[in-house]
Amino acid sequence: MLNQAINVKDLQKSYKKLQVLKGVDFAVEKGQIFALLGSNGAGKTTIIKILTTLLKPDGGTAFVNGFEVLTKSDEVRQSISLTGQFAAVDEVLTGRENLVMIARLRHLKDPRQAAQGLLNRCELQDAADRPVSFYSGGMRRKLDIAMSLVGNPQLIFLDEPTTGLDPEARLEVWKMVRELAANGTTVFLTTQYLEEAEQLADRIAILHEGRIIANGTLGELKKMFPPAKVEYVEKEPTLEEIFLAITSKKEENQNV
Amino acid sequence: MSKKFFSDMNVMLGRSMRHIFRSMDTIITVTIMPIAFMLLFGFVFGGAIQTGAEHYVDYLLPGILLIAIASGISYTAYRLFMDMQSGIFERFHSMPIARSAALWGHVLTSVVSNAISVAVIILVALLIGFRSPAGILAWLAVAGILALFTLALTWIAAIAGLSAKTVDGAGAFSYPLIFLPFISSAFVPTESMPAGVRAFAENQPVTSIVNAIRALLYNQPVGNGIWVALLWCVGILLAAYLFAMRIYKKQV
Numbered sequence: 001m002l003n004q005a006i007n008v009k010d011l012q013k014s015y016k017k018l019q020v021l022k023g024v025d026f027a028v029e030k031g032q033i034f035a036l037l038g039s040n041g042a043g044k045t046t047i048i049k050i051l052t053t054l055l056k057p058d059g060g061t062a063f064v065n066g067f068e069v070l071t072k073s074d075e076v077r078q079s080i081s082l083t084g085q086f087a088a089v090d091e092v093l094t095g096r097e098n099l100v101m102i103a104r105l106r107h108l109k110d111p112r113q114a115a116q117g118l119l120n121r122c123e124l125q126d127a128a129d130r131p132v133s134f135y136s137g138g139m140r141r142k143l144d145i146a147m148s149l150v151g152n153p154q155l156i157f158l159d160e161p162t163t164g165l166d167p168e169a170r171l172e173v174w175k176m177v178r179e180l181a182a183n184g185t186t187v188f189l190t191t192q193y194l195e196e197a198e199q200l201a202d203r204i205a206i207l208h209e210g211r212i213i214a215n216g217t218l219g220e221l222k223k224m225f226p227p228a229k230v231e232y233v234e235k236e237p238t239l240e241e242i243f244l245a246i247t248s249k250k251e252e253n254q255n256v
Numbered sequence: 257m258s259k260k261f262f263s264d265m266n267v268m269l270g271r272s273m274r275h276i277f278r279s280m281d282t283i284i285t286v287t288i289m290p291i292a293f294m295l296l297f298g299f300v301f302g303g304a305i306q307t308g309a310e311h312y313v314d315y316l317l318p319g320i321l322l323i324a325i326a327s328g329i330s331y332t333a334y335r336l337f338m339d340m341q342s343g344i345f346e347r348f349h350s351m352p353i354a355r356s357a358a359l360w361g362h363v364l365t366s367v368v369s370n371a372i373s374v375a376v377i378i379l380v381a382l383l384i385g386f387r388s389p390a391g392i393l394a395w396l397a398v399a400g401i402l403a404l405f406t407l408a409l410t411w412i413a414a415i416a417g418l419s420a421k422t423v424d425g426a427g428a429f430s431y432p433l434i435f436l437p438f439i440s441s442a443f444v445p446t447e448s449m450p451a452g453v454r455a456f457a458e459n460q461p462v463t464s465i466v467n468a469i470r471a472l473l474y475n476q477p478v479g480n481g482i483w484v485a486l487l488w489c490v491g492i493l494l495a496a497y498l499f500a501m502r503i504y505k506k507q508v
Binding site: 052053054074077078080081082084085086087088089090091092093097101102104105106107131147 | 260263264267270271274275278279342343344346347348349350351352353
């Protein structure tokens with residue numbers, strides 16, 4: 001447990017009659033980039049909301065940085081940061097004011113200096129004093145992530161960080177995520193882009209119909225796939241093929 | 257309730273005050289309608305209304321201020337609704353801050369921005385002939401009643417902002433509140449109304465609040481009326497606060 005940033009056992013959650021999580025188990029080691037894959041509505045955001053103390057689970061246990069999410073929610077919040085699906089930035093404020101606001105809420109000693117440091121790190125210096133309503137989608141997302149880095153939390157949640165971004169902005173976000181991991185921050189990200197998981201993640205879990213149906217490194221997941229047939233062109237299976245293969249296999253099993 | 261709460265709330269207050277000062281149009285739209293009513297009643301209808309007051313605008317002002325506050329708080333509901341929608345509340349609530357600080361920031365901002373609109377309207381009233389013999393203590397009492405009234409309506413706005421499904425819904429609740437002063441002693445003495453309407457007018461909160469403010473502004477004895485007015489304000493404030501907090505706690 002000591003080396004684990006996240007430990008989830010038999011997590012369950014229903015919205016009215018709809019059971020979204022039917023017993024989810026997984027663990028994330030500290031310093032890893034962990035990607036949770038799943039189609040729309042699979043329950044990825046629900047898992048993130050439970051782990052970031054925004055939602056109470058119906059059953060099971062969840063520990064974040066060693067703290068139980070229900071009973072030690074304040075300690076959990078102290079050690080994490082959330083970048084939600086929709087950019088949670090203040091449109092009226094400037095980029096700098098947004099960062100200073102978060103630094104004040106995190107009770108940092110020098111909020112202005114912390115803001116300047118992050119503006120430099122995220123290459124937003126030029127736009128720092130413009131209201132966010134003038135930012136492009138990519139800049140907004142970068143600011144959004146920068147706001148999550150204020151105070152250097154040990155664990156960062158990124159809920160579909162590149163959805164709706166153009167390819168160039170996506171590459172910039174990927175670069176930020178890699179730099180984070182290089183500095184020892186644990187990153188938990190959800191995505192529906194399989195390439196994103198393939199590019200970034202040390203470990204990938206696939207959430208399907210309320211359960212984790214596969215969990216491993218890219219190499220391990222590739223082994224689950226039938227070996228590539230030798231044809232005229234030798235081709236390794238892409239993660240996309242692996243994903244589609246195991247999700248459809250699962251469905252066949254259940255139909256029997 | 258600690259040092260942390262006040263420092264967090266201070267940050268939240270700073271944030272929404274910036275919203276107000278960077279979009280002065282919200283203050284202008286809030287003040288324009290009551291000022292228009294004041295001019296309309298003061299110069300068009302006023303001549304035909306017998307109130308016993310020397311200048312009709314003197315009689316009119318308290319009701320106009322209440323209308324201004326009732327329309328001002330719809331922006332609080334709007335700003336709260338937008339925060340719930342945009343995901344910025346999720347960010348705040350996943351941070352180690354005092355949870356109700358985000359809500360209180362909006363509430364205090366509402367009080368400050370309504371105080372600004374009220375001051376603007378009083379200035380315009382002075383320009384068109386409003387005069388008051390009241391001393392500083394009476395004015396402070398008026399400010400206190402208006403602040404309580406603003407807080408009470410703001411918590412009603414918080415209920416609307418937290419539970420609305422659409423932007424329009426978040427703003428629409430304020431229309432009946434804006435209308436309430438018309439069926440009160442704000443524009444005409446209640447004695448002139450038919451019995452049923454008069455009974456309603458004399459027993460709804462706006463009349464007692466208007467009468468108390470009017471008495472304070474003209475150095476007349478406030479009598480028991482001021483306690484009725486305060487009771488209304490505090491009662492609505494507490495009920496709306498408890499209800500809004502329940503919704504808020506359920507959602508975060």
